[in-house]
Amino acid sequence: MPSHNAKARKCLDDLPDELILEAIEWLRPTPCDDHEDTDSGSLMRSGLRFLDNEKRLEDLLALSLTSRRISRITEVVLYSTILVDSPGRSGHLRLTSLLSTLLQKPCLANHVTYIENIYRRYNESGRGPRQLGFLDEKKWYGGNRWDHHVHIITQAAKQFWNDSSLQAWTTGLAVLPEYSQLTLLIALSPNVKQLVLQVHEESTPSFWDCLGIQTTDGLSLPLPGFHSLSKLHKLYISTLQIPDNPKGRYPRFVSALRKIPSLQHYRHTGPCGDPSSLPVDVQLHSLQTIHLMECEITIDHIAKTLEGCTSLKSFKCSWVPMMYTDLSQCHFVDLINGLLVSKDTLEHVDIALGEIGWDFKQFPQIGSFAGFPRLKSMSLDEILLLGILEGEELLQPRITARPAVPISQCLPLSLQSLTMTCYHTDLTDESLVLWDFAKGISQFARLEKVRLVAGSGNRGRDALKAHFAEHGVTLETEM
Numbered sequence: 001m002p003s004h005n006a007k008a009r010k011c012l013d014d015l016p017d018e019l020i021l022e023a024i025e026w027l028r029p030t031p032c033d034d035h036e037d038t039d040s041g042s043l044m045r046s047g048l049r050f051l052d053n054e055k056r057l058e059d060l061l062a063l064s065l066t067s068r069r070i071s072r073i074t075e076v077v078l079y080s081t082i083l084v085d086s087p088g089r090s091g092h093l094r095l096t097s098l099l100s101t102l103l104q105k106p107c108l109a110n111h112v113t114y115i116e117n118i119y120r121r122y123n124e125s126g127r128g129p130r131q132l133g134f135l136d137e138k139k140w141y142g143g144n145r146w147d148h149h150v151h152i153i154t155q156a157a158k159q160f161w162n163d164s165s166l167q168a169w170t171t172g173l174a175v176l177p178e179y180s181q182l183t184l185l186i187a188l189s190p191n192v193k194q195l196v197l198q199v200h201e202e203s204t205p206s207f208w209d210c211l212g213i214q215t216t217d218g219l220s221l222p223l224p225g226f227h228s229l230s231k232l233h234k235l236y237i238s239t240l241q242i243p244d245n246p247k248g249r250y251p252r253f254v255s256a257l258r259k260i261p262s263l264q265h266y267r268h269t270g271p272c273g274d275p276s277s278l279p280v281d282v283q284l285h286s287l288q289t290i291h292l293m294e295c296e297i298t299i300d301h302i303a304k305t306l307e308g309c310t311s312l313k314s315f316k317c318s319w320v321p322m323m324y325t326d327l328s329q330c331h332f333v334d335l336i337n338g339l340l341v342s343k344d345t346l347e348h349v350d351i352a353l354g355e356i357g358w359d360f361k362q363f364p365q366i367g368s369f370a371g372f373p374r375l376k377s378m379s380l381d382e383i384l385l386l387g388i389l390e391g392e393e394l395l396q397p398r399i400t401a402r403p404a405v406p407i408s409q410c411l412p413l414s415l416q417s418l419t420m421t422c423y424h425t426d427l428t429d430e431s432l433v434l435w436d437f438a439k440g441i442s443q444f445a446r447l448e449k450v451r452l453v454a455g456s457g458n459r460g461r462d463a464l465k466a467h468f469a470e471h472g473v474t475l476e477t478e479m
Contacts, residue, residue, distance in 0.1 A: 012070065020073050027060050029053035029081040031114050032196045032236060050118050053083055079111040082189075084182060085118055095181040096149055102188050103156055112189035116196040117182055153184055160187045160226040161210065169210050176207075183210040190227040194234040213256035229260050239270035254305055257284055267291035284308045288345075291316040299335050306338030311345050318352035332384060336368050343372045350379040352421070368410055375412045376446075379419040385410050386425070386433060402433055408440030415444055419451040427452050427477050429463040438467045451476045 012020065030053060057078070064074040084095060102109045154170065161169050172180040179199070186192060199207050211229070212222050222228070229235075235257075257263060264286055270293070287309050292302065295317065302317065339346060349369075369375065386403040411418065425433060434452075441447065450473060461477055468475040 012066070017073055020070070021076070024060070024063065024074050024077050027056045027063070028077050029056045029083065029114070031081075031194055032116065050083065050085070050116065053081070053116075054085075057081070057083065075108065076111050079108045080113050082112055082115045082185060083118075084116070084178070095178060095185065099153055099156075099181055099185060099188075100149070102185070103152060106188070109188040110191055112185075113191055113193045114196075115182075115186060115189070115192055115194070118196075118198050153181065156188075157184055160184075160222045162223055165210065165222060172207070172210065179207045180210065183207065186211065186229075187222070187226050191231055192229070193231055194236075195229075195232065196234075196236040198238040208256075212259070230262060232260050232263055234265040235260070235263060236265075236267040237269070239268070254284075257287070261286055263287060265289035267293070268295065269293040270295075285310050287312060289314040293318050294320050296320055299332065303334040303338035306335070307341050309342055312339070312342035313345055314348040315339060315342075315346065316348070316350040333368075340371060343374075345374060346372055347374055347376045349375065349377070351381070351384065352379075353381045353383070370410065370412050372412045373414055375414055377417040377419075378411070378415065380421070382420055382422045382425055385420065402436060406440060407433070407437040408443065411444070413444060414446060416446050417449050417451075418447070419453065421453045425452075427461060427479070429461055431464075434464055438464060441468060441471050441473055444473075447471075447473050449474045449476065451478065453478045 030049065032049075060074055060078045064071040064078055082098065150173065154173075157166060157169050169180050169183065172183075182197075186195070210222070212226070257266060266287060266289065268291070284305070285308075288311055290306070290309065290312065291314070293316070295302075296319070306312070306315070335351070339349070349372075369378065385407050425431060427434070450468065452475070461475070465475045
C-alpha cells in the first residue's frame with residue numbers, strides 16, 4: 001500500500017507547473033517594506049522577520065529535495081532571496097556555500113532580486129554577542145578548504161575588479177571576509193532590485209568602495225563587467241559603526257546615488273558623516289523615498305540634496321541627540337524649501353528634531369506646509385508648528401500660551417493623519433492651543449486621526465476628544 005508521502009508526491013506530479021509555482025510563491029521570503037519600522041530601536045523586530053524568512057527558505061529547500069521536477073520549479077523562488085546573518089559562523093558558511101553554488105551554476109544568480117544582510121548583536125540565548133571564538137575562527141579560516149575557496153572566489157572577483165579595487169576587495173577578504181564575499185555575491189546578481197544591508201564598518205577600504213559607492217579616495221571603480229546596480233530600486237543601509245573621521249562620506253554617497261538611475265527608495269540609518277560640500281547640481285529625479293535616521297548631516301546639506309529630488313513621495317529624518325551645540329546657520333526653512341521642489345508628489349513627512357531642535361533660529365511661518373497639496377501624513381515635533389516658548393513660559397507646560405499662527409493654518413487641507421510629539425504642551429481640556437486647533441478642524445475634510453505623544457497633563461481630555469469626534473476625527477493621546 002503506498003505511503004502518505006508517495007500519495008502526496010503523486011498528487012504533486014499530477015499538477016501543472018504553473019499551479020505548483022503559484023503554491024510555492026506563498027513561501028517566498030517577505031522583503032523589508034518601505035514603511036516598515038526597522039529603524040533604530042527596532043532591530044529585534046527586524047531580526048524576528050529575518051528568522052521567519054529563514055524558516056521559509058528552509059521549507060523551500062526541503063520542498064526542492066522531494067523531486068527533480070519540484071527542484072526545478074522551486075529554483076526561481078529559492079534563489080530569488082539571499083539572507084545573510086553576519087558576523088558569525090552560520091553567516092560565513094551560508095555565504096561560502098551560496099558563492100560556490102552560484103559560481104558552479106551562474107544562471108541561478110539571475111534569479112536573485114532581494115539581498116538582506118543583518119547584524120544580530122546577541123546570540124540565540126540572548127546572553128551575549130554572537131562572535132566566532134578565536135579557536136573557531138582559526139579553524140574556519142585555516143586549512144585547505146578555505147584556501148581553495150579563496151582561490152576560486154578571487155578568480156571570480158577579477159571579472160568585476162582590478163588594480164586598486166581588486167586589492168581593496170582582497171584586503172577586505174582578509175579583514176572582514178563576510179563583507180567581501182557579500183559584495184561578490186551582489187556583483188554576481190545582475191537583477192538585484194532591493195538591498196537591505198546592516199554593515200558594521202570598522203575598516204578601510206570600506207564595504208561600499210567595492211560596490212562603486214566610494215567613501216574613501218584613491219580606489220578605482222569596478223570593471224564594466226559589474227552591473228553597477230543598474231536595476232536596483234531600493235537601498236536600505238544601516239551603518240552600525242564608522243571611522244573616527246567620517247567627513248566627506250555623505251557627498252560621495254549622494255554622488256553614487258546619481259549613478260543608480262533606477263533607484264527609487266533610499267534609507268540610511270546611523271551616522272554617515274557631516275559633509276563639507278555637496279555636488280553643485282544634485283539630480284536625483286527618480287528617488288521617491290529618502291529616510292535618514294540618526295544622521296549627523298546638517299540641515300542645509302540635506303536641503304541641498306532635496307532640491308535635486310523632483311518626484312519625492314516620502315521624507316523622513318531624525319538627528320543624533322545633541323549633535324551640535326549651535327545650529328544658527330541651519331534653518332528649518334531651508335528644509336521646507338528643499339521639500340517644496342516635490343510639493344506636487346510629496347505624501348509623507350516625518351521630522352524628529354529631538355533635543356537639537358531648540359537651537360533652530362527660524363520656524364515655519366503661516367502656510368509652511370499648506371503649500372503641499374498632496375501631503376497625507378505628517379509627524380513633527382511641536383516646536384516646528386508652535387515655535388519655542390520664551391521667558392517664564394519655559395518653566396511650565398503650555399496651557400495659556402498660544403503661537404502667533406494657529407496649527408490649523410500651518411497644515412495642508414489634504415492631510416489625513418497628524419502626529420505631534422509634545423514636550424511642553426499640556427494635553428488637557430484646558431490647553432488653548434489645542435482648542436484653537438480643534439475649532440479649525442472642520443476645514444480638513446480628509447483628516448481621520450490626530451495623535452499627540454508625550455507632553456504632560458494628568459487631567460481629562462474628554463471634551464477635546466468629543467469635539468474632534470464630532471468632525472469624524474479620532475484624537476489619540478499617548479503620555
